Amino acid sequence: KAGVTQTPRYLIKTRGQQVTLSCSPISGHRSVSWYQQTPGQGLQFLFEYFSETQRNKGNFPGRFSGRQFSNSRSEMNVSTLELGDSALYLCASSPRLAGAQETQYFGPGTRLLVL
């Protein structure tokens, strides 16, 4: 079974621009979560989607948003990019709504560089 795929793998943007990242979960998985990884802050939870609804959200500004489609694929969008948004953005999927016991499987990430 194919793993979680993320596109694009690398992205360079300039401050003020916006960006959209895409994630395709493992086939049959219905929950998608997004995380940001930076050297300074480590891994931080952005949000989780299930059945096209955001179920949980981390402590990020409103510039960060996401959505999920009926086929469980998800996109996240960052508007008005700032230098500090440079990070590796990881998508994770799980079969069901990620309750406490669910294992999340991660994609390879999208590395975003903001200049």
Next chain:
Amino acid sequence: AQSVAQPEDQVNVAEGNPLTVKCTYSVSGNPYLFWYVQYPNRGLQFLLKYITGDNLVKGSYGFEAEFNKSQTSFHLKKPSALVSDSALYFCAVRPLDYAGGTSYGKLTFGQGTILTVHP
């Protein structure tokens, strides 16, 4: 609020020796604990998890972890390290949200430990 601490930024071991990567946690109620590994330019790869039951959990690639409730620890171990085990290791916790009954999605990660296995 829940938190995870990995007290060692870096662990160095010789190939063939046992390895331990330490993790302690703080959470209200029952913790659900996970270990992930990240290789350069790759995403996180699931190793093992503790939900309930036996305190010794066995996972992928010969790794195991011991849950110790009294010490609030979940250390990752391997009896004989390989050079290919060199990577960045993350411990993570997901607690129950009593108000909602379930904590959706959010994994709280430690800062990570760089494991280097020398030939």
